[in-house]
Amino acid sequence: MDTDVTEDQRALLDVSERFMGQTCPLTVVRDADQRNGDFLASYRRQAAELGWFSMLVPEDLGGGNISGNGVLDAALIAYKRGGLLQPGSYIGTNVVACAVAAAGSDELRKEVLGAMVGGETSASWAVASAGSNGEPDGGVTAEVTADGGLVLNGAKTAVQDVEASSWLLVTCRTSVGPAQALVSAGAAGVTVTELESLDISRRFAEVRFDDVAVAPSAVVGQPGASGDLIDRQLALAAVLTAAESVGAMDHELDMTVEYAKDRIAFGRPIGSFQAVKHVLADMSLAVEMAKAVVGAAARSLGDDDGYGVEAASIAKALVGESSIELAQNCFQVFGGIGYTWEHDQHLYLRRLTTDAGLFGDAAWHRERLCQLAGI
């Protein structure tokens, strides 16, 4: 994705790509039965050995990255993951680990962070809610108790890859403003219901909270003063999701270009027709542009150069739109064969369309850009 990848980054990407190709090729991706809890746990531990969950955690808390810009490193991995439609809570675990490292209590840092970095448990960000398009604190309200704890009520939806042992970072609304809590998926009052979903390469759940008591030590950030923390989490999730999308776009375009060279009609490969060729050239430009923007946003956010949050929204809005366009156009080039279950095209269509809507869709991030600019 990036034009100047360092040698260390290259080595990490190569070994990560080998791991994905061996452990979870597309034949496994499309088979939900194979991707059961045991599989995901083993996948997660192996990924952790490669350093997938340490990049956004400072060294003194047991983390570390290879280039000095953990967001960029994580985005490069995300790009590779997206190409092979990898499952598992990669973005969720990284976002939650980053938040806990930045604003979690000492107890959380000690008890939970190491397990996330080491791949013993995964984490998901419970952020989306029915009826709120992108607002992170929708769906769940919380009462602040006298000792500084929270009591959660409400529901979040489209929570990604929740496992029985997962930690959930719940962003909610209190009378003093947004707040966040780290809750176990198995805690009393938490109900996780598996959903059916457009994307069949991952799992999504609705999570209900009925009077879920949160100890003060499990509150992440100060209720009512967590705005910056949530902004940064959202920016991180947006950049990493966009990076996974770019990987998927790149891979799908490659598949489609190959098909356009192989498929013969009217005595010629269909890719020789300008009607097809020009669409593919436009999609190739879309991929180049997405790579340029997501790379720039990852650098900006990781370097803390003062424009990272805006750049993340730019990247999410741009990719959210062009990824769906690409998936639709590639489908059109495949024609009827792309409508069959056996073909991989629909896996990419499903993934790209889903990623475009998670963590705020294109229109939501465009409005956000206006708000960030004070307009």
Add this chain to the structure above:
Amino acid sequence: MSSATTDIETFRQEARAWIKANLEPRPKASATGRPEREASTPEDIAKARVLQRKLFDAGWAGLSYPAEYGGRGLTALHERVWREEALDYYAPDFGVAGSVTFGAIGRSLVAHCTPEFCQEHIPKILAGEELWCQFYSEPEAGSDLAGIRTRAVQDGERWIISGSKIWSSGAYLADWAMCLARTDWSVPKHRGLTWFAVPTNAKGVEIRQIRQINGNAEFCEEFLDEVEVTEADVIGEVNKGWAVTQTMLVYERGAGEMGASMVEPRELAPDLVALARKVGRADDPAARQAIAKAHINDYAQYHLGHRIADRLRAQATPDPAVAAYGKLASGVLAPIRARLGMEVGGPAALAWAAGDEDGGRPALNYLNGRVTSIAAGTNEMQRNGIGERVLGLPREPSFDTNKPFNEVLSGARNWNSKVG
């Protein structure tokens, strides 16, 4: 810190100091760094020449041009640093003729001409003494540049050129032209072309300005009637002009950065925000979406430009098909950007008070919105280049590639859709 970084930082300090001491500050540049109005009169050019000479004498002209021809032999990064430092100052403005002279033409001459030719012309170009223009397109050959019909015939040590050219930006202000002519009609189209340097005041050259849809007349058409040049005016090799064209096209396509702003755009589409406020639509969700779209386009074009420029620099011979990404981005995004201005402006963008330049700007931008989607090779040409040379898709069946050019013309008149 590496020595390269130190070098760049030292360079930046030196540039900043010289600019501050020698150039005149201008009102804060628009976020895109583009001038509000382009140089278009002989007076503008005369002023630009004086300023360019000042830069040249102090060693700040042609930063990435070879030192033996009056440049500094530095890198594209130095050029970028200079542009950043000079952004808020008046720099020499030769209008379109300037970007043509210092871009596509200057670079092609250095890459393909003899040391004698370069010695003769490049220092004068860098000093602002020679302004060049392009005699490329013809009334019957634009995107199909290899299909030009202007002829050059050798007569001893002279070449005699006859034909007509068109779409030459700023030709009425230029001193020289880089002219493409057919020198062999008995071979396929790409193999009988030669480039010449032609003085615009030579006998037999007639230049006429063309009035454009925006009311300006910056484009020209030319008539070449037995114009004489010498062997010393040949650019590159006789009948091997297409090799020069490959270099020219990389820069003609903006070397990846066409239409992109000079600094990372961080301010949300300032022109459209001002417009929305002026017409009272800053709270209108539709206008806000349009503003954000415009900003995302600007940001994307800037970073795509860097990415493509990096890719081109990494190639031993920069590939025009890679440069086509930047050109296509500009050709696709600029018309959208212009339409967004009309959307935000609403009725106020359709009619405005007499003499209100500001009020008329969205409409003017709209009329100019398709310049980069057509000029220097249409979007469709860029898509062919990317599709065939980068993605490796097969070409359409060709009716003219392998036939002698004189047969191509007669064949086309009897075209019946049969290949061969």
